[in-house]
Amino acid sequence: MIKLHQEHYGNFKRSIVLDETWGGKNIERWWKYVIGEKNNKFPQGHINRQKLKEICLSNRYTEEECVGAVMAWGGQRRNHGRMLFDRIGEITPIIGEMRQGLMDPSEAYGEFDAIWQLNKPLGMGAAYFTKLIYFCSPKHNGYIMDQWTSKSVNLLCNEVIVNLTSGYVSKKNNSRIYYQFCNIIEEISKDMKISAEDVEMAMFSKGGRNKAAWRKYVVDRYKV
Numbered sequence: 001m002i003k004l005h006q007e008h009y010g011n012f013k014r015s016i017v018l019d020e021t022w023g024g025k026n027i028e029r030w031w032k033y034v035i036g037e038k039n040n041k042f043p044q045g046h047i048n049r050q051k052l053k054e055i056c057l058s059n060r061y062t063e064e065e066c067v068g069a070v071m072a073w074g075g076q077r078r079n080h081g082r083m084l085f086d087r088i089g090e091i092t093p094i095i096g097e098m099r100q101g102l103m104d105p106s107e108a109y110g111e112f113d114a115i116w117q118l119n120k121p122l123g124m125g126a127a128y129f130t131k132l133i134y135f136c137s138p139k140h141n142g143y144i145m146d147q148w149t150s151k152s153v154n155l156l157c158n159e160v161i162v163n164l165t166s167g168y169v170s171k172k173n174n175s176r177i178y179y180q181f182c183n184i185i186e187e188i189s190k191d192m193k194i195s196a197e198d199v200e201m202a203m204f205s206k207g208g209r210n211k212a213a214w215r216k217y218v219v220d221r222y223k224v
Contacts, residue, residue, distance in 0.1 A: 002187045005158035008221070012156060013192065015213035016202040024052070024073030031068045034081035041065065047073065049135075049197075056135045057099065063092040066099070066136055074131045076124065083123030090115050091132075098136040105142025105182060108133045110175040117171060126169040130178070143185050143200045145169055145178060148215070151222045152203035153184050164224070 027042040041061065043051060052073050056066045067088065071081055084091070094111045097103040103111070112129040116122055127146035134144050143149070150162035150169055162181055163172040185203075189196040206212035211219070 001191055002157065002184055004156050004188075008155050008158070008217075011217055012152070012202070012214060015205075015217060016192075016194075016198075017212060018194070018198050018202070024048075025075050027069050027072040030072030030076075030078060030081065031065075033078045034068065034085055039065065039068075042069065052135055053140065057138060063095040063099070064088055066095055067091060067132065070131050070135050071124070071128060074128060076128055080123040083121045085123075087115075087120075087122060095132065095136050098133065099138070101138045103137075105133050105137065106175040106179045108137070108142065109178040113171075113174060125171075126173060126178075140197065141182070141186075142178075143182050143196060144204070145173075145181050146204070148205065148207070148218065149185075149200055149203040150181070151218050152205075152214070153181055155218060155222055156188070157184065167224075 024046060026046055028039060028044065031039045031042060042055075042065075047055075052069060055061055055069045061069070064085075067084070068081070071084065076084075091112075094103070094108060098108055109126075109130070112132070113126075116125060116129070127144070130142065130145040133142035134140055145162060147164065147168050150164060151167075153161050154164075161184065162177060163170045165172075185199050186196050189199045192199065202214060205215035205218070207215050
């Protein structure tokens with residue numbers, strides 16, 4: 001087991017609330033705005049994580065549609081979605097290999113990172129392309145590395161595992177760091193005897209005006 005800060009880890013375990021109904025944004029509306037046309041294949045209304053997994057692993061949906069579904073579910077800004085779809089041809093080969101189980105999470109991170117590092121707007125960073133890694137892989141074993149899961153990992157380990165700039169996941173992170181991040185989530189999963197997905201969701205916690213206990217804890221305790 002990795003070495004964790006016992007006070008922080010104790011608070012994490014006490015504050016954990018598992019929510020299987022966690023839903024995202026409306027895919028159809030996002031797609032219509034970004035692409036400029038309606039797509040009747042997408043389910044109506046908000047969908048949960050399980051339904052998004054089914055979309056990404058179904059032959060009924062194209063690589064482009066999987067990208068759109070994940071971005072919409074994650075709440076990506078629509079103007080950023082348009083930037084991303086201007087470069088969608090660079091993204092879809094990675095999605096295709098992931099959906100076929102031909103690329104592991106670290107390899108996928110490296111491929112996305114190489115595109116992200118180019119000096120031209122991509123419309124997404126690690127917080128969003130790790131969503132693609134999670135949902136498009138049949139094993140779902142590459143976890144979402146956004147600011148809240150990253151801050152949680154750093155806090156629980158009491159050291160900087162994931163590099164953040166102005167509170168957000170930075171370009172300083174590489175596939176090795178992502179592998180370490182995923183490994184920490186899986187180690188905690190084994191120790192707590194819950195799924196790695198549940199650990200990741202608990203780390204993200206609930207924000208907004210009525211923050212959940214762990215989100216409050218991270219906001220209060222996390223120092224740059």
